[in-house]
Amino acid sequence: MATKLTVPISEDEIRALKVGDQVLLDGVIFTARDAAHKYMIENFVRGTCPDAEKEIYEVLKAGLKGSVLYHCGPVVKKHDDGKYEFIAAGPTTSIREEPYQADVIGHFGVRAVIGKGGMRDKTLAGCKEHGAVYLHAIGGAATLIGECCKEVLDVYKLDFGVPEAFWKIRVEDFPCVVTMDSHGNSLHTEVQANSEAQLQKILAK
Amino acid sequence: MRDITQHLVELIKSTSSDLSPDVEVTLKRASKEEKDGSAAQGALLTILENVKMSRETDRPICQDTGTPIFYLWYPEGRSQRAFREQIQASVRIATERSYLRPNAVEALSGKNSGDNTGVDFPTIHFEEWDNDHLKVGLLLKGGGSENCGCQYSLPSPEFAGSRDLAGVRKAVLDAAYKAQGLGCAPGILGIGIGGDRATSMVKAKEQLFRPLGDQNKDRELDKMEKQLHREINELGIGPMGFGGSTTVLGVKMAQLHRVPASFFVSIAYMCWADRRKIMTIRDGNVTIESP
Numbered sequence: 001m002a003t004k005l006t007v008p009i010s011e012d013e014i015r016a017l018k019v020g021d022q023v024l025l026d027g028v029i030f031t032a033r034d035a036a037h038k039y040m041i042e043n044f045v046r047g048t049c050p051d052a053e054k055e056i057y058e059v060l061k062a063g064l065k066g067s068v069l070y071h072c073g074p075v076v077k078k079h080d081d082g083k084y085e086f087i088a089a090g091p092t093t094s095i096r097e098e099p100y101q102a103d104v105i106g107h108f109g110v111r112a113v114i115g116k117g118g119m120r121d122k123t124l125a126g127c128k129e130h131g132a133v134y135l136h137a138i139g140g141a142a143t144l145i146g147e148c149c150k151e152v153l154d155v156y157k158l159d160f161g162v163p164e165a166f167w168k169i170r171v172e173d174f175p176c177v178v179t180m181d182s183h184g185n186s187l188h189t190e191v192q193a194n195s196e197a198q199l200q201k202i203l204a205k
Numbered sequence: 206m207r208d209i210t211q212h213l214v215e216l217i218k219s220t221s222s223d224l225s226p227d228v229e230v231t232l233k234r235a236s237k238e239e240k241d242g243s244a245a246q247g248a249l250l251t252i253l254e255n256v257k258m259s260r261e262t263d264r265p266i267c268q269d270t271g272t273p274i275f276y277l278w279y280p281e282g283r284s285q286r287a288f289r290e291q292i293q294a295s296v297r298i299a300t301e302r303s304y305l306r307p308n309a310v311e312a313l314s315g316k317n318s319g320d321n322t323g324v325d326f327p328t329i330h331f332e333e334w335d336n337d338h339l340k341v342g343l344l345l346k347g348g349g350s351e352n353c354g355c356q357y358s359l360p361s362p363e364f365a366g367s368r369d370l371a372g373v374r375k376a377v378l379d380a381a382y383k384a385q386g387l388g389c390a391p392g393i394l395g396i397g398i399g400g401d402r403a404t405s406m407v408k409a410k411e412q413l414f415r416p417l418g419d420q421n422k423d424r425e426l427d428k429m430e431k432q433l434h435r436e437i438n439e440l441g442i443g444p445m446g447f448g449g450s451t452t453v454l455g456v457k458m459a460q461l462h463r464v465p466a467s468f469f470v471s472i473a474y475m476c477w478a479d480r481r482k483i484m485t486i487r488d489g490n491v492t493i494e495s496p
Contacts, residue, residue: 020244022244022247035315072268073268073269073306074268074306075264075265075268075270075303075305075306076303077303087264087265087268087303088259088264088265088266088267088268088303088306089268090267090268090269092269092348092349093348093349093352093387095387116349116386116387116389116445117349117385117386117387117446118386118446136445136447138248138251138252138255138445139267139349139386139389139445139476140252140255140266140267140347140389140476140477140478141251141252141254141255141267142255142259142264142265142266142267142268142269143255143258143259143262143264143265143266144251144254144255144258145255146264146268147258160315160317161307161310161315161316161317161319162306162307162317162319163306163307163308163317164315164317175251177244177247177248177447179447187244187446187447187448188385188386188446190448191385191386191441191442191443191446191447191448192385194441194448195382195385195440195441195442196382198439198440198441199378199379199382199440202378202436202439202440203364203375203378
């Protein structure tokens with residue numbers, strides 16, 4: 001049975017999750033990938049927030065606390081009334097955010113990151129320290145996940161381009177699997193170690 | 206000469222939203238082979254559900270519609286320049302209609318052109334042939350899987366890869382292990398052996414057009430393809446890297462002549478969403494087929 005998570009998510013709810021748990025996520029979350037992570041680190045985490053960026057900083061501070069970042073560059077349709085719709089919205093490879101992720105989680109109080117492929121030690125340590133998890137969505141399942149994105153509420157930094165902008169979306173029953181929990185466990189480390197042992201066996205034949 | 210822009214738009218739509226039957230059947234079979242209730246099986250069932258939904262709604266299977274790679278085979282006397290313009294027009298229209306994500310960004314600034322055109326974007330390969338009809342292949346090659354592609358120069362001291370088929374095997378196993386689930390496993394590996402650094406990778410990507418169940422005409426390579434398919438699945442990386450018995454859906458190899466000094470093994474990693482279609486235009490009749 002899948003665990004239901006609703007934004008805002010508490011630390012207790014996160015600490016109760018273990019690697020392998022299936023999750024269905026509800027609530028308002030933000031997409032963010034390469035340009036967005038670099039931007040958050042340079043302007044907010046390490047930088048002193050230039051005046052021009054203050055408005056979006058307030059939006060992110062309020063919106064990300066207890067919420068979720070989704071590594072995703074969607075296909076988006078703009079309707080005649082100006083409203084946006086997610087047409088296809090599967091996860092992108094998360095490892096590119098490894099240098100930034102733990103600091104972004106800590107700075108904004110993010111409770112979960114959704115992506116694919118998993119992340120490494122720095123993010124795993126960040127999850128443990130701040131009470132966060134890494135949720136793995138199914139890579140390529142873009143139409144199905146697009147259907148879970150019920151509403152596009154806003155977009156920020158659209159000048160980064162459609163895939164790289166921050167999209168504020170409301171999701172319902174977004175299916176994910178916990179592959180890195182807040183206790184230092186990672187399915188990715190485990191699978192990699194097992195596959196390395198298998199590789200040595202195959203090469204020794 | 207008839208403008209083929211609208212046909213190209215249809216080809217893009219079909220390629221983006223309608224997964225080829227050979228890939229779908231292989232995914233279905235894999236979902237039955239994974240352990241009941243496992244994350245691996247769950248991933249494959251979600252993938253299959255998504256494939257069905259995309260086909261029914263004409264929506265992209267994956268939001269990363271990748272680099273559109275076109276292959277044109279055309280009769281003598283037709284203009285490459287005109288084809289290039291029509292291909293560029295077709296990706297602009299397909300982007301407007303949300304069949305493609307705007308995916309062309311300037312290398313250094315990251316500025317998105319907004320319409321999938323740019324310097325050498327999309328990719329187009331031309332080949333004049335003896336037939337009097339036109340054939341257009343399209344591969345939508347996502348970035349996540351492209352990042353898992355790699356090239357080895359043998360011999361390799363790193364894994365004792367010799368300059369022979371045994372060395373090629375070790376290189377491919379190394380690449381599959383390093384990719385883990387990052388390229389949206391279960392993937393398909395296209396492998397080019399020989400050539401120069403550029404032609405070797407072009408040959409590798411061409412292999413992705415082969416039907417999954419086909420046989421390599423080269424018997425030695427055919428045997429190695431099947432052996433590597435089995436051995437990579439024994440790595441246990443599984444769908445999405447969740448662990449499991451389906452890490453690749455197929456391994457396809459080809460060799461090219463090389464200079465004596467070089468021995469390249471180029472590996473193109475394609476995600477499970479192996480989006481490739483072939484369109485034929487003959488006497489005004491247009492057909493779009495899976496390889």
